[in-house]
Amino acid sequence: MGLDMTLPPRDAARMAAALDTLAQDFGPRCQTGAAIRDQHGHTATWMATQPPDAVVWPETTAEVQRIVRVCAAHQVPVIGFGAGTSLEGHVNAPAGGVCVDFTRMNKVLAVHAADMDCTVQPGVTRKALNAHLRDTGLFFPVDPGADASLGGMASTRASGTNAVRYGTMRDAVLALEAVLPSGEIVRTAQRARKTSAGYDLTRLMVGAEGTLGLITELTLRLHGIPEAMSAATCFFPDVDAACNAAIATLQYGLPVARMELLDALTVRAVNAYSHLSLPEAPLLLLEFHGSEAGVAEQAAAFGDIAAEFGANGFDWTTQAEDRARLWQARHDAYWACHGLRPGLKSMSTDVCVPISELATCVAAAQDRAAGLGFAAPILGHVGDGNFHVLVQVDTDDPAEVARAEAFTGWLANLAIAHGGTCTGEHGVGQGKAKYLERELGCGALSMMRAIKRAVDPDNIMNPGKVFALGND
Amino acid sequence: MGLDMTLPPRDAARMAAALDTLAQDFGPRCQTGAAIRDQHGHTATWMATQPPDAVVWPETTAEVQRIVRVCAAHQVPVIGFGAGTSLEGHVNAPAGGVCVDFTRMNKVLAVHAADMDCTVQPGVTRKALNAHLRDTGLFFPVDPGADASLGGMASTRASGTNAVRYGTMRDAVLALEAVLPSGEIVRTAQRARKTSAGYDLTRLMVGAEGTLGLITELTLRLHGIPEAMSAATCFFPDVDAACNAAIATLQYGLPVARMELLDALTVRAVNAYSHLSLPEAPLLLLEFHGSEAGVAEQAAAFGDIAAEFGANGFDWTTQAEDRARLWQARHDAYWACHGLRPGLKSMSTDVCVPISELATCVAAAQDRAAGLGFAAPILGHVGDGNFHVLVQVDTDDPAEVARAEAFTGWLANLAIAHGGTCTGEHGVGQGKAKYLERELGCGALSMMRAIKRAVDPDNIMNPGKVFALGND
Numbered sequence: 055m056g057l058d059m060t061l062p063p064r065d066a067a068r069m070a071a072a073l074d075t076l077a078q079d080f081g082p083r084c085q086t087g088a089a090i091r092d093q094h095g096h097t098a099t100w101m102a103t104q105p106p107d108a109v110v111w112p113e114t115t116a117e118v119q120r121i122v123r124v125c126a127a128h129q130v131p132v133i134g135f136g137a138g139t140s141l142e143g144h145v146n147a148p149a150g151g152v153c154v155d156f157t158r159m160n161k162v163l164a165v166h167a168a169d170m171d172c173t174v175q176p177g178v179t180r181k182a183l184n185a186h187l188r189d190t191g192l193f194f195p196v197d198p199g200a201d202a203s204l205g206g207m208a209s210t211r212a213s214g215t216n217a218v219r220y221g222t223m224r225d226a227v228l229a230l231e232a233v234l235p236s237g238e239i240v241r242t243a244q245r246a247r248k249t250s251a252g253y254d255l256t257r258l259m260v261g262a263e264g265t266l267g268l269i270t271e272l273t274l275r276l277h278g279i280p281e282a283m284s285a286a287t288c289f290f291p292d293v294d295a296a297c298n299a300a301i302a303t304l305q306y307g308l309p310v311a312r313m314e315l316l317d318a319l320t321v322r323a324v325n326a327y328s329h330l331s332l333p334e335a336p337l338l339l340l341e342f343h344g345s346e347a348g349v350a351e352q353a354a355a356f357g358d359i360a361a362e363f364g365a366n367g368f369d370w371t372t373q374a375e376d377r378a379r380l381w382q383a384r385h386d387a388y389w390a391c392h393g394l395r396p397g398l399k400s401m402s403t404d405v406c407v408p409i410s411e412l413a414t415c416v417a418a419a420q421d422r423a424a425g426l427g428f429a430a431p432i433l434g435h436v437g438d439g440n441f442h443v444l445v446q447v448d449t450d451d452p453a454e455v456a457r458a459e460a461f462t463g464w465l466a467n468l469a470i471a472h473g474g475t476c477t478g479e480h481g482v483g484q485g486k487a488k489y490l491e492r493e494l495g496c497g498a499l500s501m502m503r504a505i506k507r508a509v510d511p512d513n514i515m516n517p518g519k520v521f522a523l524g525n526d
Numbered sequence: 527m528g529l530d531m532t533l534p535p536r537d538a539a540r541m542a543a544a545l546d547t548l549a550q551d552f553g554p555r556c557q558t559g560a561a562i563r564d565q566h567g568h569t570a571t572w573m574a575t576q577p578p579d580a581v582v583w584p585e586t587t588a589e590v591q592r593i594v595r596v597c598a599a600h601q602v603p604v605i606g607f608g609a610g611t612s613l614e615g616h617v618n619a620p621a622g623g624v625c626v627d628f629t630r631m632n633k634v635l636a637v638h639a640a641d642m643d644c645t646v647q648p649g650v651t652r653k654a655l656n657a658h659l660r661d662t663g664l665f666f667p668v669d670p671g672a673d674a675s676l677g678g679m680a681s682t683r684a685s686g687t688n689a690v691r692y693g694t695m696r697d698a699v700l701a702l703e704a705v706l707p708s709g710e711i712v713r714t715a716q717r718a719r720k721t722s723a724g725y726d727l728t729r730l731m732v733g734a735e736g737t738l739g740l741i742t743e744l745t746l747r748l749h750g751i752p753e754a755m756s757a758a759t760c761f762f763p764d765v766d767a768a769c770n771a772a773i774a775t776l777q778y779g780l781p782v783a784r785m786e787l788l789d790a791l792t793v794r795a796v797n798a799y800s801h802l803s804l805p806e807a808p809l810l811l812l813e814f815h816g817s818e819a820g821v822a823e824q825a826a827a828f829g830d831i832a833a834e835f836g837a838n839g840f841d842w843t844t845q846a847e848d849r850a851r852l853w854q855a856r857h858d859a860y861w862a863c864h865g866l867r868p869g870l871k872s873m874s875t876d877v878c879v880p881i882s883e884l885a886t887c888v889a890a891a892q893d894r895a896a897g898l899g900f901a902a903p904i905l906g907h908v909g910d911g912n913f914h915v916l917v918q919v920d921t922d923d924p925a926e927v928a929r930a931e932a933f934t935g936w937l938a939n940l941a942i943a944h945g946g947t948c949t950g951e952h953g954v955g956q957g958k959a960k961y962l963e964r965e966l967g968c969g970a971l972s973m974m975r976a977i978k979r980a981v982d983p984d985n986i987m988n989p990g991k992v993f994a995l996g997n998d
Contacts, residue, residue: 168773168882169911191777211722222720224729225697240969246878247910248694249947250683250733252954252962252992253974257696257729261722278779301640305663307750307816309781344781345827348820355817406718410640438719439641475721482724490724497712501981502725508980509973520724 059521061149072128106147115270123237134264136206142483148518176205192276195220210481211261218437219311231271264516280343284353285377286370297413299363312341315434327390398446403462405469406440406478440478487522531993533621544600578619587742595709606736608678614955620990648677664748667692682953683733690909691783703743736988752815756825757849758842769885771835784813787906799862870918875934877941878912878950912950959994
């Protein structure tokens, strides 16, 4: 269909010329040592590291602009790097190039408490931002688990456990500043909460994975820290019952802040890891944010709904310590799954389907993984229809890695066939590019390519991401 | 700066050739009578009507594709038309062309109750959709006042009174189908609630005002009809106090569904129109959605906050009839303002600022309007920092119209200077195009133009909108 992209050819002379200039401009903030380069191409464990030729640490937008202009002049790739927590190969450098590490652009530039927003540099991590906000009564809700950088989270349209209430990075970013491949600086919007002023460039840059430009500043929506929180947990006879309880809870209009599903295998892993004896059955964990009376009422209302779907062991609380105890299984899940089969590593994949299709897709994934002999615990942000499968893989066994990749491909196509997406929150990167055309069709892919070409005609911004390569 | 666009030249021969083909294909569903053409170029009363050369009523996506292909072949403009409720000249045809009236594409194609979404054709109006949903326990929240078409609302990124709780069309559209100027059909996403799968084409088409393509199908998020609602109203000594109470309410985390401000002049207009005797002072009206206990608690909590800011006459209720009574002033406001000075018409303008700047901007607008001798009542969606000024104008007096236009221009620039936007929810159209560069800067405007050129190189889709013309 002619919808694939090719990588720009490597050219040692051009790269050397660009590096000469950058070394001069940035001194020790431009590095070419192998260890540092490897670190900056390293992503999910199962993907081969593809290091950049150099790493540069800018401190200002003007310095980012300088880097981009030098790279553009020499047609050398530019790859943004936040905290390196991406799971789909976003920071790999398959055509070499210059990695722009935003670690030193880590300032909170302004907090507008009355407007409940703030402006930050892209290297600020979500935990650092929340620490900064501590005394304001406000918080930044998007929580992908890892302490990712906000620039990286915006670039991959990240979300996490509380997206069901507070939305994803798509909703959290009010405006941004970016350096385009031309070296031009774009500000996408002012600080108003709503705008109808032209094309939504904010949303175009969010999720573009650095392929249209580098984000150098973000204005983010904040939320008031709720007066009270409640937590509730219960077990279900099967995934279907858990999902139906989740659907009923949403339809009833309960303002869920988090609603997480752990499948039976994940609960077993948690039991082993944390020396617990939870029933090894699908577990739903909820959190409510609101007034003292409100969150108690909501937890109790959820209990009534869950009972209708055969839930057991319903428990709830508004006390902080007890909440932590109820949610311990979820907090421990990631590392517990890692420990399921000692020596193996987690290949974490992510799909999202309409919630009515969730139970079917989770059950099919469980069956398929079991049939292939994989331990593959499943965790879901069930309120959004989003779930992760943590396939346990011996990464030293290429055949097993290949089988695991085939499984994640099958899962991507399953989600697509059920009206969903091959990536709910991890992004496309290198890993999911080959599924995009099946998901979105030729028309959307060719429109994306037209935009990419219009903004980045020489394909210097993060080449090899989002768009499939000919050989994928 | 070379950021303006020009209109494509009118070419009678090309237009005639296109019309020959369309008349053959669409028979009586292609009309060229003056009355019908005028009706389809008619928008806000103060803008000159610029009728298209013909109006065509497609019934399917394939027919829309056919119209676009014929127009593209002859390089004739294509202008989408929903319900004709736009306020900024979106459906004018300054370069002539073919108006595509979506009235006959008015089917609700699917309702997925478990997923709380639906798929509709663009000619479905928001009231028709809610009538269709009546038995499902679900509703579509976005409410711009007029019974606009959902395609038009998406194209202008419309919102309204309850955006503070439910978001705008930006948030409401999960996916869409559009016919691009090339005739290609694009589907921007599947039905999953979240996705990180490539560029956000959905958000790019929402708010593009038909300049990138025609929307032919929309998948929309729905919400559960709340178990209970409460309403609360009170008067404040001045706009500043009302805005500060609104800010405190949001920071406190009260889940407001609507929060509307009427200034003293609007209240006076309502008193006259509805024979009421409300205090002629800034009025705040709130609505809460939730459980019986929750909405009562929230209204009472708002009362406590309002009292801290000197509110008088606090009243609240959960009863439907009493809610209607409390909100009557808001429901009557639009027509009441029309009646302020008999014979004059409302020129309705819309800006949005960070909420901390709202009181300053409203007060400045009141002063300026009074200084110019205009009756100009102000209504605000105060939770979003969005407000409308309804300037009362004698539209038969060109000098007065010019002074009113100068006032709306001054207001647009005021909002921009205070970190806001020249259009919060009405869109750019023809009326606001000249302010966009000041608001967003050269970089954003040139990126928008690059996208426009990549998708619509011949500028046939709704030319003369969004981008300023050289003579603006």
